[in-house]
Amino acid sequence: MAAETARLEDVTSCAADSTEMEECLKGEAMTVDVEAPLPAGQEEAAIRCRDVCRSYGKLKVLTNLNLTVPQGQIYGLLGPSGCGKTTLLKCIVGTLKISRGQIIVLGKPPAFPGHEVPGRMVGYMPQELALYNEFTISDTLTFFGRLHGLTRKQTQDRINFLIDFLDLPQKTRLVRNLSGGQKRRVSLGAALLQNPELLILDEPTVGVDPVLRTKIWQHLVDIVKTAKVSVIITTHYIEEARQANVVGLMRNGRLLAEGPPDHVMKMHGTATLECTFLKLCQSSDQSNSKESPSPQDGVLEKSQSFESNRDESRPILGVNPPPDDLPTFTADWKLRARNVFPKCRNIAALTIKTLVRFKRTPGSLCFQFLLPVIQITLICLCIGGDPQGIQVAVVNNETSSFSYSHSLLSAIDNSSIHQVHLSHSDAFNGIRNGEYWGVIGFGKNFTSYLTKRALQRHVSREVVDGGSMHVWLDYTNRQIALMLQKKLHDAFQNFTESKLGTMSYQVAIPVKFEEPIYGSQNTDFTTYVTPGAVLSITFYLAVGLTALSFVLERKEGLLDRCWVAGVSSLETMLAHLCSQLFVISIQIFMLLIFVMHVFKMPNEGSLVLIIILIVLQGVTGISFGLVISSALDDEQSANQAALGIFYPNLMISGIIWPVECIPYPLRYVSMALPQTFAAESLRCIMYRGWGLSQMLVWRGFAVTLGWNTFFLILATVILKLRT
Numbered sequence: 001m002a003a004e005t006a007r008l009e010d011v012t013s014c015a016a017d018s019t020e021m022e023e024c025l026k027g028e029a030m031t032v033d034v035e036a037p038l039p040a041g042q043e044e045a046a047i048r049c050r051d052v053c054r055s056y057g058k059l060k061v062l063t064n065l066n067l068t069v070p071q072g073q074i075y076g077l078l079g080p081s082g083c084g085k086t087t088l089l090k091c092i093v094g095t096l097k098i099s100r101g102q103i104i105v106l107g108k109p110p111a112f113p114g115h116e117v118p119g120r121m122v123g124y125m126p127q128e129l130a131l132y133n134e135f136t137i138s139d140t141l142t143f144f145g146r147l148h149g150l151t152r153k154q155t156q157d158r159i160n161f162l163i164d165f166l167d168l169p170q171k172t173r174l175v176r177n178l179s180g181g182q183k184r185r186v187s188l189g190a191a192l193l194q195n196p197e198l199l200i201l202d203e204p205t206v207g208v209d210p211v212l213r214t215k216i217w218q219h220l221v222d223i224v225k226t227a228k229v230s231v232i233i234t235t236h237y238i239e240e241a242r243q244a245n246v247v248g249l250m251r252n253g254r255l256l257a258e259g260p261p262d263h264v265m266k267m268h269g270t271a272t273l274e275c276t277f278l279k280l281c282q283s284s285d286q287s288n289s290k291e292s293p294s295p296q297d298g299v300l301e302k303s304q305s306f307e308s309n310r311d312e313s314r315p316i317l318g319v320n321p322p323p324d325d326l327p328t329f330t331a332d333w334k335l336r337a338r339n340v341f342p343k344c345r346n347i348a349a350l351t352i353k354t355l356v357r358f359k360r361t362p363g364s365l366c367f368q369f370l371l372p373v374i375q376i377t378l379i380c381l382c383i384g385g386d387p388q389g390i391q392v393a394v395v396n397n398e399t400s401s402f403s404y405s406h407s408l409l410s411a412i413d414n415s416s417i418h419q420v421h422l423s424h425s426d427a428f429n430g431i432r433n434g435e436y437w438g439v440i441g442f443g444k445n446f447t448s449y450l451t452k453r454a455l456q457r458h459v460s461r462e463v464v465d466g467g468s469m470h471v472w473l474d475y476t477n478r479q480i481a482l483m484l485q486k487k488l489h490d491a492f493q494n495f496t497e498s499k500l501g502t503m504s505y506q507v508a509i510p511v512k513f514e515e516p517i518y519g520s521q522n523t524d525f526t527t528y529v530t531p532g533a534v535l536s537i538t539f540y541l542a543v544g545l546t547a548l549s550f551v552l553e554r555k556e557g558l559l560d561r562c563w564v565a566g567v568s569s570l571e572t573m574l575a576h577l578c579s580q581l582f583v584i585s586i587q588i589f590m591l592l593i594f595v596m597h598v599f600k601m602p603n604e605g606s607l608v609l610i611i612i613l614i615v616l617q618g619v620t621g622i623s624f625g626l627v628i629s630s631a632l633d634d635e636q637s638a639n640q641a642a643l644g645i646f647y648p649n650l651m652i653s654g655i656i657w658p659v660e661c662i663p664y665p666l667r668y669v670s671m672a673l674p675q676t677f678a679a680e681s682l683r684c685i686m687y688r689g690w691g692l693s694q695m696l697v698w699r700g701f702a703v704t705l706g707w708n709t710f711f712l713i714l715a716t717v718i719l720k721l722r723t
């Protein structure tokens with residue numbers, strides 16, 4: 001071990017010595033040796049890439065790249081940052097599609113139906129750590145064991161072996177509490193877990209101390225010898241790749257040279273791989289500057305070749321033969337159909353993973369359960385109730401305490417209206433200054449005029465006027481003004497019934513409101529708002545829970561890692577749906593307890609229908625969150641998308657104000673939204689006691705199911721297209 005470390009350090013210090021590098025570059029002219037011998041074992045290739053091209057938009061990252069990884073050997077893929085190494089590895093494991101060319105991995109193209117690449121045959125360690133921070137080491141390895149279909153015992157044996165072999169701390173330690181090097185080793189352990197036939201390691205030694213680096217390389221050498229595993233490893237530290245059986249030197253999306261390290265160095269008369277690489281780069285640059293303007297930072301818009309008449313698909317110092325034609329593979333529909341069905345094993349593993357994460361973050365879970373209750377409590381307490389303690393000025397010109405005006409004023413609901421007795425001028429100054437919401441005025445003959453009006457058939461205008469309670473209102477707050485009107489009408493009705501008894505009809509308006517068919521005359525606006533609010537809360541909490549899930553997992557490389565373990569986008573969707581359904585079920589249960597038992601909202605209909613509709617709305621929220629999550633790459637955009645639809649949807653779904661008030665073109669938009677008909681349906685079930693036979697009820701269910709299906713398909717397609 002010590003000798004190995006010393007050797008590595010020697011090599012690194014040698015490479016860092018710029019004088020030597022300059023010497024190297026002054027060395028012999030480069031020779032092209034396409035007849036050089038094949039690397040041992042090349043006939044049996046684990047990976048073969050032929051004329052592989054891959055672009056991101058206009059940026060060509062891989063250009064006619066040819067590469068062969070021999071079976072049972074270590075292939076060191078070397079190259080500067082941004083040359084396309086990670087892109088190539090992603091194409092090899094099948095998480096990125098190639099634009100042109102062919103790749104065969106362990107006998108078949110990646111992602112070929114039924115092929116276990118991605119899947120159990122390949123172990124992948126991405127550049128990012130790609131670990132769940134809330135997991136313990138044991139959780140992490142158990143999760144990947146489940147995905148690969150290992151039995152509990154097999155997983156346990158492998159965990160014990162890997163902990164010992166990789167010198168990991170206790171398996172109960174949380175990943176977030178590990179050091180950088182320990183995390184990297186756990187990540188490597190996850191790639192080694194199922195004893196894959198092919199190991200793909202993207203810069204496993206970055207940021208790792210020399211001792212650990214040596215150990216990782218030693219292990220690779222061991223497993224290649226003992227288990228005939230094929231390894232492809234990328235690294236920035238060019239010299240450490242001398243331990244590989246074959247190296248590929250990559251630049252600007254193509255291979256400059258490929259062959260056993262000693263052979264490659266010998267051919268160029270250099271002492272280090274670093275010098276070889278530098279020499280190749282310089283020659284490549286000189287050639288490019290002769291032929292075309294030099295490309296910047298790997299952005300190669302036009303195809304380039306080192307020698308003017310050279311086949312650019314072959315390495316400059318091609319030590320491998322001209323690319324042979326690879327067999328073409330076609331899958332019939334039966335094979336495709338057999339592999340399209342989601343695997344319960346993967347869905348279960350992903351669902352358990354989310355539940356374990358919930359368990360590890362109890363604070364966040366409690367918050368998720370309490371949030372809907374807090375929201376519905378605030379809505380029921382703050383929206384739709386009657387205004388209380390409204391200040392109203394009273395100008396009463398009758399002085400007797402037995403007058404009708406006093407009786408009428410005492411019939412007014414004191415909890416809603418607070419009367420302040422003032423002079424005429426103070427009352428009007430007060431309302432103009434915003435101190436009072438209204439002024440109630442009585443003339444000095446109110447009692448006698450009202451009596452006259454009740455008893456005589458024909459009375460003068462003066463009697464009608466003097467026998468009326470005069471009210472001046474501040475209409476800037478319509479809700480308060482309407483409440484004052486209603487309260488004063490109620491007070492007058494109570495007053496006439498108590499004073500005039502059976503004769504009260506003489507001063508009442510000839511309109512009689514009978515018992516309501518549905519609801520009660522005292523129904524407040526909260527009753528209208530609550531069903532829509534319940535749906536809206538369920539929907540948005542589900543959006544919030546889901547919108548960031550893939551974004552964060554994609555960013556941390558976790559999605560890629562799961563896909564390389566053989567998880568499909570449909571399985572990812574279904575697993576998210578299952579785990580989030582668990583959360584929203586508890587949220588809905590608590591919401592209903594509060595709505596029905598704490599705030600005593602009436603319910604005349606079927607509780608089962610109510611629960612189904614709310615759960616379906618939750619699923620709509622989850623599926624919409626999945627669409628956001630699959631389509632967007634960063635948290636900020638995902639948050640903006642989720643927040644951006646919140647207010648428009650709330651405004652035009654008839655949740656806080658009736659749809660009937662929306663002007664027409666917009667009303668059509670409102671009808672198409674997921675919550676408009678659903679909220680109406682829920683109101684009909686709760687307040688009218690209707691069932692599914694009523695169009696207004698089943699329409700809400702149908703629209704919700706339609707949106708669910710649409711969002712889920714859309715999210716799956718987006719996720720698949722972006723793979």
Ligand SMILES: Nc1ncnc2c1ncn2[C@@H]1O[C@H](COP(=O)(O)OP(=O)(O)OP(=O)(O)O)[C@@H](O)[C@H]1O
Nearest residue numbers: 056059061080081082083084085086087088127298
């Ligand atoms: N998703 C993406 N969209 C657009 N461009 C991308 C994307 N991923 C990578 N690139 C670009 O493709 C080029 C190659 O990137 P890649 O990650 O393959 O390089 P690399 O050789 O692995 O670099 P490093 O060693 O720094 O990891 C870079 O110019 C990078 O900016």
